[in-house]
Amino acid sequence: METTIKVLEKVKLRKPILVEGLPGIGNVGRVAAGYLVSELKMKRFAELYSPHFLPLVIIHDDSVAQVLRCEFYYYKGKENDIIVLTGDTQSISPEGHYDVCEKVLDFCEKLGVKRIVTLGGFAEGKIVEEPKVIGAVTDKKLIKTYGHLGIDFGKQQPVGTIVGASGLLIGLGKIRGMDGICLMGETLGLPLLTDPKAADKVLQALAKMLNLRMDLNKLEKIIKEMEEKIKKTEKIHKKILEELPKSKEDIKYIG
């Protein structure tokens, strides 16, 4: 079995931008992406299955089994259409991360994606009263483009590495000539502890960046709705964290 993307609806998108938010530190990316999907009433149009995910089904609605998967949603915007990639899990092996990200990029390249925004949390290791949004880009020119959005581009907060999909998608996209930016909300960084505050900050920056009008007041409500699923996949994410580099510094950013 290979990583496969099952297309549910053939879509034509105008200058689409990929926004990725998968489970990771503080669940920041996943929660932010989930809010976007819900608030913009985005439509699911493709699903990604992979042998690099844990070999299990999740039971939802009491008794309905569902293989782990990621999902693609789309939204028709003014200037740019938006694709959101979110889901239950990331790959559990290093090779798997590369494989899944390349499959996502193949798919998005065909849809015309030229810009990728990845969302995640940045583990501070301590409680952060006023979380900032830290940015990393694939090209220095993008710092100018996004300089007015209040994102901290490494001046105050040096990031060493970005592990997982949020890093690889922009890094591998760059090789294909795509622009990439990763937005990381500062968070305590205890594994599996969802941080709505950091997600809120990331969503604010993203809304400005994509010129989206969104009511961010429903975030807590949406997180509550996602809670059951988040709880069920907790163990899955724990497993993923276990497989990745162990040193304290290494897990500062996984998204």
Added chain:
Amino acid sequence: METTIKVLEKVKLRKPILVEGLPGIGNVGRVAAGYLVSELKMKRFAELYSPHFLPLVIIHDDSVAQVLRCEFYYYKGKENDIIVLTGDTQSISPEGHYDVCEKVLDFCEKLGVKRIVTLGGFAEGKIVEEPKVIGAVTDKKLIKTYGHLGIDFGKQQPVGTIVGASGLLIGLGKIRGMDGICLMGETLGLPLLTDPKAADKVLQALAKMLNLRMDLNKLEKIIKEMEEKIKKTEKIHKKILEELPKSKEDIKYIG
């Protein structure tokens, strides 16, 4: 080497239903499937070999070596023919689980399978006086179909995830448009401890579901006959359990 299915006999089956019972918690699935094969005098028609199994041979009959394998049996039923998938082992790697299950589904799809029933044990972590049969389905409509069989569809017993073949077969089958139901007999859940009582309950539910007349009184006898093989593969299953997610909750269901 790839996972391969060696066909021993070309068969034409009428509306066949796949019943899977492989080693797992309480050996419930494997013992139940083994009873079915023995009681219905089913005929072996295919064997599955995989590089994702442990690299060893089992010695049976004192000195005869046999590579680990799974086996397909068939039975000519009234309305539906039945295929049973059982065997020595499950895959020892996450990717392997996906690979083996996809190969099984490819094979069964060609044989015309449209419904899959997987059998296993559900680890309660305590002794269960009156084990129930817990069910998970791929589609809510199936709860109605099987609602009269006394299966608990999650109302009293919430299942989080189903790890391994019993989960993946129905989950991946669903993507291909197959219906799937997983029957789990409540059991203590000590690894490698065969539980005939849970197997009995699962077989009762299965017999009703498939409209089969079976004498379930010989179960203890059959288990005794299987004992030598069960003992020899104990270490193999221990190894598989070691490879899978470690947290206590995670191993509640592996089948």
Added chain:
Amino acid sequence: METTIKVLEKVKLRKPILVEGLPGIGNVGRVAAGYLVSELKMKRFAELYSPHFLPLVIIHDDSVAQVLRCEFYYYKGKENDIIVLTGDTQSISPEGHYDVCEKVLDFCEKLGVKRIVTLGGFAEGKIVEEPKVIGAVTDKKLIKTYGHLGIDFGKQQPVGTIVGASGLLIGLGKIRGMDGICLMGETLGLPLLTDPKAADKVLQALAKMLNLRMDLNKLEKIIKEMEEKIKKTEKIHKKILEELPKSKEDIKYIG
């Protein structure tokens, strides 16, 4: 990179029998195979390289680097020609074991091999004064064929599983219709401790089986000559043992 066999000399062999002796418990198989190669002045005609071996070169003759490999030798016999497979290492991953063994069988099938004899040690866990040779076969009929050679076919010594090439080669060969027998010399079974006594017994049985006249008195001398190489690959075999199933019983036989 795939597992590849580099042919040094194209040979035509008459009813060839494959004899395998690779590093394992007591180094019994490897030492016995090495003795055969030396005593019969066998000629190397092929080499096997694999990405499933450890990623390193051994330095021999003070400063000459050599990638880990297995080697094929041939001997022109009276009734049957003999192929010996020996080498530095076995695979370090479960999937690798299957891959390497399948490649060996593909190669040998083309050369006309219909019978496989694998050699190894059987770990008793205690010092054995008079080591027996224990046998496992792929078909009961072979017990009759080899019944007169003083091999113990499981009556006194029950073997549960045979891990690694000695098991898989005969097990996977059986699926292709090849006959297989595994000869295991009883040994203490401390990892990495070469046991000449067990190797001697295995060679005696093998000589009778293949109708070979061999002077077995030079065994100690040959082992001394092999010592440097054995020492250099000790760490490699330790690594392999670490990767395989851990329980005490499991490592009773790896060859």
Added chain:
Amino acid sequence: METTIKVLEKVKLRKPILVEGLPGIGNVGRVAAGYLVSELKMKRFAELYSPHFLPLVIIHDDSVAQVLRCEFYYYKGKENDIIVLTGDTQSISPEGHYDVCEKVLDFCEKLGVKRIVTLGGFAEGKIVEEPKVIGAVTDKKLIKTYGHLGIDFGKQQPVGTIVGASGLLIGLGKIRGMDGICLMGETLGLPLLTDPKAADKVLQALAKMLNLRMDLNKLEKIIKEMEEKIKKTEKIHKKILEELPKSKEDIKYIG
């Protein structure tokens, strides 16, 4: 995703020699290769990406994300052109090491490479006042060729194995008929501690071997310039070391 080499400039090279220096013990190979690139003002003409590297991006220049990669540089020499292979990382899995090295050899074979020089450190486990350069070759005849350069070919310092790219490149190159030599500078061998003294000795031997005039006095300066990158990839190399054989002797040479 496969290991891929992205060619930035099509080059025609005259009798090119491959010089490899990747991260490893004492960072000797990487630092020496980096010095060569800087001092000879070599030009980058290809990049290697691989799913066998850690799944992450490094952030450099405060906020610019870059996928882990290796790089090829070239220099137009008098008799021989020189290709340098250096980079952020080596493979993190055994199979990956083989895969990456084979891809490098495929690429270099097409460019006409017939000789490979790999650079690294040899862990002494104690402080070395006057580090020697230890050599390993793929063919005894090469000892004569390089005998006058003051390299110790194992007489005083027996090397058991060479783990990783420095070993595999010459070992696998030998199978393709390429000559190979590995130069190892004696060093303390604490993981992740860069040793300029050992790198200096290796560079001296290399300069003589390749008939290069180089000012080696800027080595400390160059190392300082490389420091930021070295620090960021420290964790990555730690991870690689963790994946490789554990025993003290085994990590004597990884390069």
